[in-house]
Amino acid sequence: MLSISNLNVSFGGVQALNLTHFELKDKELRVIIGPNGAGKSTFMDVLCGKTVPTGGSACFKGTNLIGKSEIEIARMGIGRKFQKPSVFEGLSVFDNLMLGLKGKKGCFSSLFFKLKPEQKNRIISVAKRVNLYEKLYAPAGSLSHGQKQWLEIAIVLLQEPKLMLIDEPAAGMSDAETEKTGELLCELAQNNGVIVIEHDMHFVKQIAQDKVTVLVRGEILTEGSFDEVKNNRDVIDCYLGTPESAQTRK
């Protein structure tokens, strides 16, 4: 689904990312871990067209993404959920989803736009998938932090992406919300490719059905199953600390 080669990003001469090789299979759920500043978010920025790399290629279903605009990439089927939630707090969950359906560009026209029954049904079905059906008419500002993250995931889902990029979804969530988020991501991976950046190793263990990639200083340190990565000496030295502290790391 995704094939990266020699992807390079520098900011003012400082190398933030240097991915020689990265592959994602169809419907794979990949978790990316690594210390702060490792280049994880920068990688997602490149994949969604927000950052233009200094060099290299990123082929999505055979088409190179590099040089394409954020809108073109979204149309190709890559959806991104950013680290910080950015929903419209004063609007209901339903209205936020309605804007998501139309794209935030035509904000006002969307609000006065009459939804077709099938569009309304899609909003309801997406809200159910992310556990927000009960909150459909509540203002987004009244949601818990975790629920706001789910709303953002729902907005990305409405675009029907083939590949979803999700940056630190469990940050600031309660344990119960984290667990539900893990279930949701695993369910999404049944039909879509999903790349998740995450710090919470307990959560990573829950969702890492396929490979985990460890990024350090912009480069891939290693890739493997959760257990392989967790017990890898270099990963312990560069990121996790001792295996004991890795298990309790949150």
Ligand SMILES: Nc1ncnc2c1ncn2[C@@H]1O[C@H](COP(=O)(O)OP(=O)(O)O)[C@@H](O)[C@H]1O
């Ligand atoms: N827009 C930017 N301008 C300059 N430097 C940046 C920018 N975005 C990220 N960086 C730098 O690139 C490196 C990787 O950052 P980032 O991708 O955010 O790391 P991570 O998400 O792994 O914590 C860091 O050194 C960061 O300071």
Ligand SMILES: [Mg+2]
């Ligand atoms: Mg980041």
